Amino acid sequence: MRKEKYSFDELLKSQNGKPRIPLKPTKPGKKRTIEDAFFISDNYEEDHDLNYAYMVYILGLENVVEHIPFSREEIIQALLNGDRFLKSLDLDFWTLATGINVSEDRPPEIFNDWFFELISRYDPTIEVVSPAQIICTLKIAAKMWVQDEMDWRIMTGVKNTDSTV
Numbered sequence: 001m002r003k004e005k006y007s008f009d010e011l012l013k014s015q016n017g018k019p020r021i022p023l024k025p026t027k028p029g030k031k032r033t034i035e036d037a038f039f040i041s042d043n044y045e046e047d048h049d050l051n052y053a054y055m056v057y058i059l060g061l062e063n064v065v066e067h068i069p070f071s072r073e074e075i076i077q078a079l080l081n082g083d084r085f086l087k088s089l090d091l092d093f094w095t096l097a098t099g100i101n102v103s104e105d106r107p108p109e110i111f112n113d114w115f116f117e118l119i120s121r122y123d124p125t126i127e128v129v130s131p132a133q134i135i136c137t138l139k140i141a142a143k144m145w146v147q148d149e150m151d152w153r154i155m156t157g158v159k160n161t162d163s164t165v
Helices: 034-038 049-060 062-065 073-081 091-097 114-122 131-156
Strands: 102-103 106-110
Touching: 034 049, 034 114, 049 062, 049 131, 062 131, 073 102, 073 131, 091 131, 102 131
Parallel strands: none
Antiparallel strands: 102 106
16 A cells, blocks of 8 residues: 555646546457546556545546435544444445445346446446446545545544534
């Protein structure tokens, strides 16, 4: 895992000040994927969060956040409890939020195409998306959504702002 912290302002802008668009050509005979359209690093393991954060940046955090199946407070509490990957938040809810009905006994069925509509605004040629990629996008968006609040709580030592607790 990389140790340096990324400055998204610097990272996401090219020299002319416009967002970097990492459109990679699709290899002949292959279907266009999320990796082709959005990922700015070919080192998927080390730069997983960076690639998905860039995708959220391009799609618009506000557009993705409305599909996160948990409240800000639930996400903050999971992170404050050391759950970096948000695994303590029920996977069934993340899966339902993808808009894809995944079952072992039948092919996946799209019941809400919000994600496909969103990515097609950026690159209408994408043909392959997995539920896992949508979950990664949602989880990274969740972390981005609560980052300012997390920074403030860590700085001030406040653990919970919910007055009912």
